[in-house]
């Protein structure tokens with residue numbers, strides 16, 4: 248472990264039993280000094296144990312890890328995903344006027360052409376110029392999984408106030424329940440099916456796509472005419488029978504979990520229109536520009552990454568909760584689970600050596616205030632601190648319900664205050680005394696009402712959840728993941744850890760069908776045999 252990590256850990260140890268509130272007492276300017284604004288986003292990181300010394304060490308850590316040089320390597324198309332031999336250029340999808348090269352070849356004319364084709368198709372679907380065999384398209388079903396589902400699903404829900412196109416539905420799970428429940432009630436003659444798969448081999452997506460095609464073929468003469476495909480495997484989309492005019496391709500330098508900005512975002516574009524989709528791209532591009540130019544100490548993705556590193560690798564907290572106080576960000580935690588855990592859940596460094604530090608934390612969450620009535624008990628009084636990342640828009644979209652929004656915001660701010668402040672035993676005893684309790688019973692009841700406090704949180708304030716702001720937020724988290732990966736020295740852009748289970752599923756399938764399938768362990772064979780018996 249190099250010296251800077253040791254110095255950070257020593258600094259943390261020296262903080263001992265110190266409390267976040269002590270940092271505010273010691274530094275009257277802390278609330279503003281540890282609150283950073285960029286592009287209309289306000290990131291408050293004051294309610295953490297990062298003091299001025301820790302901040303300086305963390306910045307030194309980022310500098311020492313060459314974050315700035317690696318950032319330029321990514322933006323300029325170097326093959327930084329070196330276990331797959333690929334550049335990492337999802338940023339090019341939202342930089343349509345840019346000049347980006349891979350292997351010396353310019354790539355933006357292809358990106359622009361596909362973007363224009365997507366816009367023309369979206370315009371035709373939304374205007375009715377493109378029709379299903381029963382008339383105007385009323386419903387769009389996006390079939391995809393992982394990055395080919397989570398991004399567009401999350402974004403479509405987030406942008407519900409702007410949704411003026413056909414209804415959108417998302418099918419991801421190979422569990423037949425997913426597609427059965429989705430197709431039930433839809434009219435095949437007015438439904439457009441989008442098969443979203445970068446590889447066009449993912450077994451869940453291809454199984455669901457064939458089921459959707461059979462469903463449509465039962466009543467529609469030419470089902471393939473109501474299919475579109477989003478993929479980088481154009482030979483396979485042609486084999487599936489989808490006409491090239493409705494195939495929107497992208498290059499292998501767009502990773503699945505980073506792909507909502509291009510063709511994988513088609514369902515979002517159909518829902519909200521091309522202009523709104525372009526605003527989403529503009530928000531992402533604005534965050535790119537900020538990330539690329541702002542000094543590290545005022546750089547939002549860098550600061551978000553450094554608080555993450557502080558809490559997980561230095562303080563040792565195993566999870567972090569993402570808590571959007573915005574019901575339309577319902578799927579953001581799920582989206583971030585893939586973005587962060589598939590990117591940074593690794594165990595070896597770039598050079599193949601074992602990591603000497605823990606890699607990424609477990610990421611989880613739910614919108615507030617719902618979570619308050621479910622798992623916040625553990626966050627406040629459980630034995631393991633959970634760093635909380637609150638997200639709050641200062642304005643909702645429902646002007647007539649402004650009082651709801653103020654209540655929502657009050658809850659968000661109150662939670663971070665309660666987490667930091669806590670409630671002491673003396674305060675709890677006073678509460679119990681006021682209720683007439685005495686002696687041992689007063690003590691016992693009071694102890695249950697103590698909140699240890701000193702629990703860290705950050706808060707991201709946004710103006711309103713517009714397409715532009717959503718683009719900023721998604722790009723902010725993408726770059727946060729990148730910075731954390733650089734600091735840990737890992738490749739954030741491959742995902743080899745998903746392969747083994749996929750391979751074994753293909754070998755377990757014959758076992759469940761009662762065929763001979765050697766090479767499985769005794770427990771798996773026993774479970775398969777019980778499965779067969781129970782099915783009868």
Ligand SMILES: O=P(O)(O)OC[C@H]1O[C@](O)(CO)[C@@H](O)[C@@H]1O
Nearest residue numbers: 393394395444445446449503745
């Ligand atoms: O778009 P595809 O190729 O169907 O892949 C879907 C998802 O599967 C994964 O490869 C993991 O299995 C993800 O990285 C990806 O987002």
